[in-house]
Amino acid sequence: MFIETPLVQKKKRTEAAAKIVFMLMTILMILPLLLILAYLLYKAFPILSLDFFITNPKNGMRAGGIWAPFLGTMYLVVISLLISAPIGVLAAVYLNEYAGDNWFTRIINLAVVNLAGVPSIVHALFGLGAFVLFAGMGRSILAASLTLAIMTLPVIIASTKESLAAVPRAFREACWNVGATRWQTIRHIVLPNSISGILTGVILQVSRTAGETAPVMFTGVVFFKKISEGDIFAYNLFDQCMALSMHLFTISTQVPDVPKALPYGTAVVLLGTVLLVNALSITLRVYLRARKKW
Amino acid sequence: MPNSTKKIEISNLTVKYGQVAAIKGISFDIYKNEIIGIIGPAQSGKSTLLKVINRTIEFVPGVAVGGTVKIDGEDTQKVKSVHELRRKIGMVFPLPVGLPLSIYDNVAFAPRMAGTRNKAQLDELVERCLRQAALWDEVKDRLDSLGTKLSGGQQQRLTIARALSHEPEILCLDEFSIAVDPVTTMRIEDVLKELRFQVTIILVTNLVQQARRLANRTAFLFNGDLIEIDRTDVIFSENPTDKRTYDYVNGIFG
Numbered sequence: 001m002f003i004e005t006p007l008v009q010k011k012k013r014t015e016a017a018a019k020i021v022f023m024l025m026t027i028l029m030i031l032p033l034l035l036i037l038a039y040l041l042y043k044a045f046p047i048l049s050l051d052f053f054i055t056n057p058k059n060g061m062r063a064g065g066i067w068a069p070f071l072g073t074m075y076l077v078v079i080s081l082l083i084s085a086p087i088g089v090l091a092a093v094y095l096n097e098y099a100g101d102n103w104f105t106r107i108i109n110l111a112v113v114n115l116a117g118v119p120s121i122v123h124a125l126f127g128l129g130a131f132v133l134f135a136g137m138g139r140s141i142l143a144a145s146l147t148l149a150i151m152t153l154p155v156i157i158a159s160t161k162e163s164l165a166a167v168p169r170a171f172r173e174a175c176w177n178v179g180a181t182r183w184q185t186i187r188h189i190v191l192p193n194s195i196s197g198i199l200t201g202v203i204l205q206v207s208r209t210a211g212e213t214a215p216v217m218f219t220g221v222v223f224f225k226k227i228s229e230g231d232i233f234a235y236n237l238f239d240q241c242m243a244l245s246m247h248l249f250t251i252s253t254q255v256p257d258v259p260k261a262l263p264y265g266t267a268v269v270l271l272g273t274v275l276l277v278n279a280l281s282i283t284l285r286v287y288l289r290a291r292k293k294w
Numbered sequence: 295m296p297n298s299t300k301k302i303e304i305s306n307l308t309v310k311y312g313q314v315a316a317i318k319g320i321s322f323d324i325y326k327n328e329i330i331g332i333i334g335p336a337q338s339g340k341s342t343l344l345k346v347i348n349r350t351i352e353f354v355p356g357v358a359v360g361g362t363v364k365i366d367g368e369d370t371q372k373v374k375s376v377h378e379l380r381r382k383i384g385m386v387f388p389l390p391v392g393l394p395l396s397i398y399d400n401v402a403f404a405p406r407m408a409g410t411r412n413k414a415q416l417d418e419l420v421e422r423c424l425r426q427a428a429l430w431d432e433v434k435d436r437l438d439s440l441g442t443k444l445s446g447g448q449q450q451r452l453t454i455a456r457a458l459s460h461e462p463e464i465l466c467l468d469e470f471s472i473a474v475d476p477v478t479t480m481r482i483e484d485v486l487k488e489l490r491f492q493v494t495i496i497l498v499t500n501l502v503q504q505a506r507r508l509a510n511r512t513a514f515l516f517n518g519d520l521i522e523i524d525r526t527d528v529i530f531s532e533n534p535t536d537k538r539t540y541d542y543v544n545g546i547f548g
Contacts, residue, residue, distance in 0.1 A: 178456060179407065189394065
């Protein structure tokens with residue numbers, strides 16, 4: 001009874017080997033991230049201070065801080081998400097809850113999937129043509145934000161649709177059976193139970209928008225712009241702005257004799273912002289999932 | 295007791311899912327305040343029939359419905375508000391669905407969606423429906439806890455309570471007892487016997503004895519056809535009109 005046959009022993013060895021391989025891969029995945037973070041922090045350490053945040057770049061980018069690019073990135077991220085999040089979420093609700101299965105919605109769904117895979121440089125060219133030139137916005141924060149919004153829209157639609165689809169159909173049917181309208185069903189059952197996934201999907205787009213260089217470089221971000229330090233309303237919609245991603249590119253490759261700590265400091269702030277936002281989204285998801293109701 | 299007023303008139307009803315015919319042209323009437331049992335093997339169109347009556351069949355992609363269903367003489371396809379139509383009909387399906395809301399909100403959902411806001415009115419309604427569904431005693435102290443956390447059998451009774459919450463004139467039960475223990479099933483059957491004075495009950499069941507216990511009349515569906523409909527004592531007698539009915543009821547089918 002219960003003795004180890006050769007077959008059982010073999011299965012045990014395979015089991016152990018599989019576990020170790022999977023664990024190693026996981027560690028391999030985390031390792032570079034930790035190394036990058038440690039290296040960046042180490043290199044940037046001498047320069048990191050509150051001053052670094054709230055002073056503009058000076059002396060042809062060779063001194064000073066990152067105020068103008070930092071604020072510019074904030075503007076771009078916030079404005080582009082203010083545009084793409086509502087449109088994306090509402091469109092996804094329509095596609096998942098109202099639209100029937102016909103050639104029209106199939107084309108839209110196909111377009112959403114394919115648009116999510118379009119390289120950002122293509123979006124950049126589209127933004128330049130459509131917003132900067134055709135709509136006459138010029139190179140501006142508005143044009144750049146719209147370009148970023150177009151870029152994130154399909155991803156937000158796709159992730160929102162997925163969250164909505166995760167709510168069991170039986171819940172909807174139970175609501176319809178008692179005479180609730182589609183909107184009542186969505187409002188009281190579907191949205192409250194998918195909101196965590198929807199928000200996570202939207203917030204994850206923050207990191208993507210903050211990191212993109214090409215789309216904003218074409219449509220509204222400039223090499224250098226001086227703004228009033230510490231004033232969070234220093235830009236307006238039709239201004240051009242600086243951005244962290246572009247700034248990092250400039251001081252690492254375009255300007256000679258930049259002190260080494262400057263690009264590292266910029267990278268730390270960019271990465272730090274992204275990680276902070278991701279941490280926020282994870283916390284939010286954990287919080288909302290704790291209230292999950294089935 | 296059943297009277298001769300026609301509550302539901304089904305004439306020449308056909309339902310097709312794509313190319314597959316689920317109901318192949320059936321006609322019969324359901325009288326006010328009767329319990330009508332509908333029996334038949336799987337795939338005979340029983341559940342489809344219920345979905346046609348409250349028009350939730352429309353949510354199935356690629357479905358085609360022909361013929362007419364009239365409720366109180368009014369064609370269900372031509373009613374002004376399909377939501378009002380559905381509120382007239384309580385639906386209970388085989389698998390329990392507790393909405394992801396508290397027990398109280400599960401039962402109060404339908405009246406709230408219909409515009410009832412009065413707290414006292416809702417309280418009274420929730421208690422009455424939960425009592426009717428034989429669930430009140432088990433949950434009265436925890437109405438705030440989630441309906442989805444109840445056991446399967448309790449959730450099924452919650453589903454029944456919800457189906458009663460919009461005070462339907464017709465109650466459709468599709469194998470309600472599949473997830474409920476025999477004792478509770480009997481309690482709910484007793485409730486149905488009382489409810490028949492207020493509502494018309496359509497009881498789809500795989501337990502032929504349940505139809506025998508409760509139904510005034512019983513319809514035997516097979517493969518989308520109506521084989522026979524008659525008084526329950528005739529259907530279950532030694533000589534129903536169709537031999538297949540006798541065979542099915544006595545378990546010597548197929």
